[in-house]
Amino acid sequence: MSRVIDRGAMPFVASLLLLFGTAPAHGAANTAKPLQVFAAASLADAFTELGHLLEQRQPGLRVRFNFAGSQQLATQIEQGAAADVFASADERWMDYVRERGLLAGEPTVFVHNRLVVIVPATNPARISKLQDLAKGGIKVVLAADAVPVGRYSRTVLRNLSRTDGFAADFAPKVMKNVVSEEENVKSVVSKVQLAEADAGFVYRSDITPAVARYLREFEVPASANVVAGYPMALVKDAPAPEAAKAFMDLVLSAEGQQVLQRHGLMPLVANGP
Amino acid sequence: MADPASRPPRPSLASFAVLVAGTLLLAFLALPFVGLLLRVSPREVLARLGSAVVLDALRLSFVTSIAATAVVVVLGIPVAWLLATREFPGKRVVEVLVDLPMVLPPTVAGFALLMAFGRAGLAGRGLAALGISLPFTTLGVVVAQVFMAVPFMVGPARASFASLDRKLLDAAATLRARETFTFFHVALPLAMPGLLAGVAMSGARSLGEFGATITFAGNLPGSTQTMPLAVYVALQSDLDAAVALSVLLLVMAFGLLLGLRAAPAGSFWGRLDARAPGR
Numbered sequence A: 001m002s003r004v005i006d007r008g009a010m011p012f013v014a015s016l017l018l019l020f021g022t023a024p025a026h027g028a029a030n031t032a033k034p035l036q037v038f039a040a041a042s043l044a045d046a047f048t049e050l051g052h053l054l055e056q057r058q059p060g061l062r063v064r065f066n067f068a069g070s071q072q073l074a075t076q077i078e079q080g081a082a083a084d085v086f087a088s089a090d091e092r093w094m095d096y097v098r099e100r101g102l103l104a105g106e107p108t109v110f111v112h113n114r115l116v117v118i119v120p121a122t123n124p125a126r127i128s129k130l131q132d133l134a135k136g137g138i139k140v141v142l143a144a145d146a147v148p149v150g151r152y153s154r155t156v157l158r159n160l161s162r163t164d165g166f167a168a169d170f171a172p173k174v175m176k177n178v179v180s181e182e183e184n185v186k187s188v189v190s191k192v193q194l195a196e197a198d199a200g201f202v203y204r205s206d207i208t209p210a211v212a213r214y215l216r217e218f219e220v221p222a223s224a225n226v227v228a229g230y231p232m233a234l235v236k237d238a239p240a241p242e243a244a245k246a247f248m249d250l251v252l253s254a255e256g257q258q259v260l261q262r263h264g265l266m267p268l269v270a271n272g273p
Numbered sequence B: 001m002a003d004p005a006s007r008p009p010r011p012s013l014a015s016f017a018v019l020v021a022g023t024l025l026l027a028f029l030a031l032p033f034v035g036l037l038l039r040v041s042p043r044e045v046l047a048r049l050g051s052a053v054v055l056d057a058l059r060l061s062f063v064t065s066i067a068a069t070a071v072v073v074v075l076g077i078p079v080a081w082l083l084a085t086r087e088f089p090g091k092r093v094v095e096v097l098v099d100l101p102m103v104l105p106p107t108v109a110g111f112a113l114l115m116a117f118g119r120a121g122l123a124g125r126g127l128a129a130l131g132i133s134l135p136f137t138t139l140g141v142v143v144a145q146v147f148m149a150v151p152f153m154v155g156p157a158r159a160s161f162a163s164l165d166r167k168l169l170d171a172a173a174t175l176r177a178r179e180t181f182t183f184f185h186v187a188l189p190l191a192m193p194g195l196l197a198g199v200a201m202s203g204a205r206s207l208g209e210f211g212a213t214i215t216f217a218g219n220l221p222g223s224t225q226t227m228p229l230a231v232y233v234a235l236q237s238d239l240d241a242a243v244a245l246s247v248l249l250l251v252m253a254f255g256l257l258l259g260l261r262a263a264p265a266g267s268f269w270g271r272l273d274a275r276a277p278g279r
Helices: A007-029 A041-057 A070-078 A093-097 A130-132 A149-163 A168-174 A185-193 A241-252 A254-262 B015-037 B042-049 B054-085 B091-105 B106-117 B125-128 B140-163 B166-174 B179-190 B192-208 B213-215 B227-235 B239-265 B269-275
Strands: A037-041 A063-068 A085-087 A106-121 A140-143 A178-182 A199-203 A215-219 A225-234
Touching: A007 B125, A007 B166, A037 A041, A037 A070, A037 A241, A041 A063, A041 A185, A041 A241, A041 A254, A063 A070, A070 A085, A070 A093, A085 A241, A085 B269, A093 A149, A106 A185, A106 A241, A106 A254, A106 B192, A130 A168, A140 A149, A140 A185, A149 A168, A149 A199, A149 A225, A168 A178, A168 B042, A178 A185, A178 A215, A185 A199, A185 A215, A185 A225, A225 A241, A241 A254, B042 B054, B042 B239, B054 B091, B054 B140, B054 B192, B091 B140, B106 B125, B106 B213, B140 B192, B166 B179, B179 B192, B192 B239, B213 B227, B227 B239
Parallel strands: A037 A063, A037 A085, A140 A178, A140 A199
Antiparallel strands: A085 A225, A106 A199, A106 A215, A106 A225
16 A cells, blocks of 8 residues: 555545545435426515425425526526426516527416515605605615516606606606615515615515514505516426426415415416406 | 655656646636636627726726725734734634634625624614715725635735744844834835735735625625626626626736736845845
């Protein structure tokens, strides 16, 4: 032994052995493929609950989630991430994935969402109505334009500018107050929750029980609000297509829709045709 | 235990292992960069340079990382000197504290900064009373960069001070030089190569800072969107722009590290070294 390997090199040799020695073991460990659901950040709570439900129904099945901004998920799928289901917060990023031929089925809208304005419970800027967002010096946080909720927020602002009771320059004035363009809706929530920002635009469903006591909510008038349709679809070359179909069936079932509704989303039936 | 006679003639398994490990590691480090460079043409990178978003981000990155490096130098070098030359109670705690930002996930650091310097944070409330607000400001970007860059300055500076010849410092003391004089006229010039390494490392770290910045200072073009944030945002909407920005950032970081690495061997510092007695 001592003749072949001098002692100074032992750590190198050991690390090489470690490197190659462990590689095959990893591949063999996971025989049952877990279901990989790529879903918009705003679905985190509702989908996690549905995932647990499916795991109870189908023993042995494991459901894994990748929650992020829809735009990020679309890029990941484009770059070859192994996904079974893609659930986007808007049509734009679903179309992006479909146009690249990365879907195995037609997208189905499974739930709707709407926007609200949140302020910290302490309300440091003393906002008492939506019109106050245009006052000078208010710190407003939005999601970036690439994020679905960011684009919806800008649409809502433009709609409000044309609504009775709002000034025509409401939207540009609020945009001037924007201090940060966050990369996903949950970051908007946390900036407001921590009272760093005075107000933010988020989905109604983002006011989860965990954050509700830190926030105050202002409704956006229905005439100016957007109804965001969430599409989901089976991804091409899904590693676990059967489980993916089971999950999507659960989401569309009456039970699944109830879960979504409980998390502040608008189920399909309640929303009409 | 190794048999010295048998070593030189045949290449040992050990040297083969070193070669394999070295090749693997270098390929692993270089391949992603090569991939980036092959993805876009230099012309494309230059074309992107002209866009307002890129120019804003570039300017902001330069200004903030230079400011952050200056702060880290001014505050870090005295602490490094103290750690290299003194024993005091609680020194271990200070050492750990200084190293902590290096191992902390940057997002956690950004969140911790909010807890301290945010509007509702421990020190933030006092700052707010003075009319100073850090989150969502360019100053906040600098604060995040300083926090993350400190260990990269203190570490090399401390090692550099610690490796100085004690006899030179003692000689200065026997000539009744005050410690401040010794520090500025003996220790600082002699330790310069190590200090410059610290400047390069902390500067590069500031330039690349992402997680703490986006968490603490937010993301707004022109005021808090530095190059790494611009890359991240572009990555979600315009992949080609993201690649061009990445290449730009890569070239800048590479140049910075290479340039300052070459400096200590250059004539200026060489002459300084030559002047030092005993070398």
